[in-house]
Amino acid sequence: MRLSILINTSDPTVNHDYAVLWLDTLSHAWTSQDRRGVELPSSGDMREDGDVVSLCARGSEQALVTLYGVHVDRHGNMTSAQGQATWISHSRPEVAGFWRLQAVVREGSQPAPSTRR
Numbered sequence: 001m002r003l004s005i006l007i008n009t010s011d012p013t014v015n016h017d018y019a020v021l022w023l024d025t026l027s028h029a030w031t032s033q034d035r036r037g038v039e040l041p042s043s044g045d046m047r048e049d050g051d052v053v054s055l056c057a058r059g060s061e062q063a064l065v066t067l068y069g070v071h072v073d074r075h076g077n078m079t080s081a082q083g084q085a086t087w088i089s090h091s092r093p094e095v096a097g098f099w100r101l102q103a104v105v106r107e108g109s110q111p112a113p114s115t116r117r
Contacts, residue, residue, distance in 0.1 A: 001025045001076050004103035007038065007065065007085045009095065017095070019087075020102070021065070025072055030055050039090055040064055046089070064088050067099045076106065 003025065007020040017037030023030050023046055032042040040055075044064070047054045053070045054063035069083030081101040089095045 001107065002080070003072075003101060003106040004033070004105075005067065005070075006100045006102050007067075007087065007097055009097040017089070019065075023053070023055075023070075026107075032073065037089075038065075038087055038095075040087075072100070078104065 001024075005021045005023060006018060007021065008052040009015040015037075016052050019035035019038040019040060020033040021040075022033055023113075026085050028046045028048070029043065030046050032080060039059075041057050041064075044055055044057045045059070046093050051071045053066070053067040056063055056086060057067040065085060065087040067083060067085050069080045073078045073079060083099055085097050085099040087095050087097070
């Protein structure tokens with residue numbers, strides 16, 4: 001199953017930094033679809049510890065993004081559609097914000113085509 005997650009700050013009208021990430025719960029990997037101001041590589045490894053998901057660069061143990069409250073049960077259901085997030089920024093020590101679930105793609109289905117240009 002793949003999850004599309006938006007991370008941004010509590011007031012996106014003041015701080016316009018954001019990232020749209022795809023989390024692959026089967027391969028435990030993530031990719032960045034779009035980002036502005038959130039400094040991340042294009043992909044990496046995903047580590048889960050209870051309801052905390054850490055997104056790391058490939059081969060690294062250091063979390064670049066930490067998502068709190070993300071949990072997919074054994075039936076593939078999300079227990080929450082949003083939660084707190086932190087990420088590393090070169091301009092600030094650690095940024096606190098939120099994640100929001102945008103889409104769920106189950107095995108064998110394809111995401112809807114993007115209308116963004």
